[in-house]
Amino acid sequence: MTPEELLVLATDICSLAGDDEQMEVAVSAGSSTSVRVYGGDVESYTSADSSGAGIRVIVDGREGFASAGTLDRPILEGLVSDARDNAMFAEPDPFAGIAEPDDVDPVEVDAWREETLELTADERIARALEVERRVLDGHDAITGVRTATFSDAHGAAALVSTAGIRATDRSTSVSSMVQALAVDGERSQTGFGWHGGRAPSEVDFDFIVERAIGRSTGLIGSAKPESATVDLVLDPQLSATILGLTAGTLGGDRINKKRSPFVGREGESIASPLLTLSDDPTDARSVGAASTDGEGLACRPVPLISAGVLESFTWDSYNARKAGTRSTGSAVRGTRGLPTPGVHALSASAGTAGSLEDLISSVDLGVYVYSLAGLHSGVNPVSGDFSVGVEGRMIRDGSIAEPIGECTIGSTLQRLLLDISAVGSDRTYMPSGVAAPSMIVSGVRLSGI
Template sequence: MENLIRFGEKFFDELEIAVYRSRDVSASVELNEISMASTRGGAVTVIRGINEGRLGLAIIDSDDPERIKEAIEQAAKMAKLNGRDEKWVSLPEPGAYKEAPKPNYGLKEASPDILVEKLVRGIKLAREKDPNAVVAGGEGGVSWEKRHVVNSHGVDVFQEGGAAFFFLELVGRKGDVVTPGIFDFDARRDLNLDVDGVVDRAVQRVRWAYNVEKSRNEEVPIILGPWAIAGLLSYTLLPAFSGERLVKETTPLAGKVGEKIASEVLTIYDDPFHPLSLEPTVADGEGVPTRKNVLIENGTFRGFVWDNYWAKVNGTESTGNGKRDLKSGGIGIDFHNVVIENGKRSLEDLIAEIDRGYFVDGFQGAHSSNPDNGNFAVTANPAFLIEDGEVKGASVFLVAGNVYELLNRASEITREQTVMPFMTTMTTPFIKFENVKIAGK
């Protein structure tokens, strides 16, 4: 890689080369049958060069040195056609990197057969526990990636590692009732995926959903599950912590560092080294050391996250949150593993104390929320009515409001935490909110 950097310095003032080698194994189920099993792999190299403030990018599906040289030359031609970026300062310098956790090399050569076995077991268990349920969909997957980022300032970071996931979607039919799709999942850095737990949790929700309860307009306590939390916060809250949005004046959190923006029960941080993190990475997509970044501490806003570019524009330092888009080759601000700190009591305890309220397993429509002000309007589905401390059946209702007002209504957090490998990777408990206005359907 050093020779390639030296070659590229003939064309650029600064140069970055990022090589990604991946292997992905997956298997899928559809309508109680295995529908697909595959193994895919390959390499992608991204060239990012700057000459007199002009950026040149090139992406190739190879890690061959000669192909990389050709890509460097192509990026140089593109740079000549681009305008000068007056905000550009420089690529990052090397930093102090933490010691990387030892990867689980058992994932490196995982076979699709292992995933097929787990899916077959999941189908069998689901059918045994509820003959009325159909495994409408599901997937198991294992990913392994090697990343090598070098630049002309001396950054040289190599990392490798992998993770596995498993999910099922069940649909139940009993009499005239057809339940909504009920998801459950597990994700971790080994192959000890909790198939039994996924099936047990999904079947329990399907059984609840056989009894349909009409919702109404009311103000009630609600408990949000991991899928609902991750979906809502990924679109309404998390973008507001971006330093780019601070510079562009599109975040409602501008000027609010040190102010209370949520309930005191909420502490939220980005931590790639959390024990449940699926990707304990020591450097971000441009080679800046990663770290734990506290976003909200006991309800108080603690700060923004930055990549190298926007940090230097703002006169601060990168927090190690530069994430590379392999489709465009560009770097944007993003998170590694958002953690909502857990509490002390169980979900069962929280449900037992509710006279009338709802447990919400998922939201529909969160993607249309407005991160510029935190406003949202979503459909709670699947959702489950709680009366006298017990789940009585399934409901659907609308919730509209502002995410910051909602966060200030948080009253308790469970001790259980779930790793959400979809959307923004998030490690989250269940959260209870008080006096939430809902519109019945």
């Protein structure tokens, strides 16, 4: 369905709202195709159309929500009654409600590439097979590829509310992934390579192949290191991981519920002066860029941390009302879930410390981090406590040295931000939607033997 058709459908359903009701109708429809290859042949080829609807109703300050994986008219009408039923048992809340339009105009973001719709089955299969072959041929130690995939999708969405919100959106996406296996004595090492964009031409296949080979073969012979205090060298992807966790603690819902280490610290220095961080969904170079947020308000740049000073949190309309401020256009959601504050296109400014290689050569004793494990269980977004597994290579006297694993780094998110001692000039837009440079975090405790 086109965005316009979805808008008509959502408008129809929203017209069912009673005089004393606020209603918001989100609908989406799309198609996706994914091919997985293994051993030089197709393992699976999946194609699908999917659709979804989510309806939010607020009556007398009580909110209810219902969703379904279809756009069938009778089911959508049923959802309206389900959402009303759910609202009856919710707690009245003076701040509950949908977003009211504000005076910020949306910046047009074109996330649609016709090129993506022109992909044929043969092309998809050929691309996935080529990634697999390039990884297998790329290094003597590569003994297999667990899986290689090529996926693409296109979809459209519309949001209509009784407050006068009418927003549409359409996008295409393409990605490819490979998992390489390298033999390492009796065990094997896995290397994961992934990249994506809005069109096949935006996918960096060289990066995928090199990453999978480098990460798997680079860990051969890895051993538990001696415990030490080290400098962590993070490439743009790993920097993005740490900055993404940071952005997660700056959500207005967490602030209202006092579940963040940064509650009440606006205007204070919470990070190294080298760090400037914002959410900028108006930057079309990010795949996270969007015209409107999950409540249909215009996306706008939100400064989060400027030269180490905490500038702002991210707000959706409910949490903003509750905190006595205004939405920053930061509502994120899927059609089938409720909006919460978050970031669309997180962006860290480039520094002046040069390339990743420059950062590595500046370190006496450090770890060039390949991956962090256990982020879900090891990072406490309430206290900021941080304890995660790490794999990578030691850095000794400015050079990459032996591979390490089975070890952890322990700190707090607050400490890590303050201890950023260098920010690279190599700011990179990543397929996750984040733009970040390489960084060094100094004086981190590495626990091994």
